Amino acid sequence: MKALVVLPTYNEIENIERMLRAIRSIVPDEQILVVDDGSPDGTADAAERVGSELGNIEVLRRTGKSGLGSAYRAGFAWGLERQFDAFVEID
Numbered sequence: 001m002k003a004l005v006v007l008p009t010y011n012e013i014e015n016i017e018r019m020l021r022a023i024r025s026i027v028p029d030e031q032i033l034v035v036d037d038g039s040p041d042g043t044a045d046a047a048e049r050v051g052s053e054l055g056n057i058e059v060l061r062r063t064g065k066s067g068l069g070s071a072y073r074a075g076f077a078w079g080l081e082r083q084f085d086a087f088v089e090i091d
Helices: 016-026 043-054 068-081
Strands: 003-009 031-036 057-061 086-089
Touching: 003 016, 003 043, 003 068, 016 031, 016 043, 031 043, 031 068, 043 057, 057 068, 068 086
Parallel strands: 003 031, 003 086, 031 057
Antiparallel strands: none
């Protein structure tokens, strides 16, 4: 089974590295998708840096704050296009 962890973010620069490392320690082989709603604080850039170190972390950059539900829908659509079997949502 191929699972995708969807993590919506907005202005999470203080937490993103710690969160991604914690998720990776629990599910070392699963794909993580950070769905960032245009965080002005650099959350998406930080997630990409951590992703390049830990692997299997992608960042879906959205241009504006569209809300949690919309972020999950975008993340699930991304995962369905890539044929993931299961989805885990983290808020």
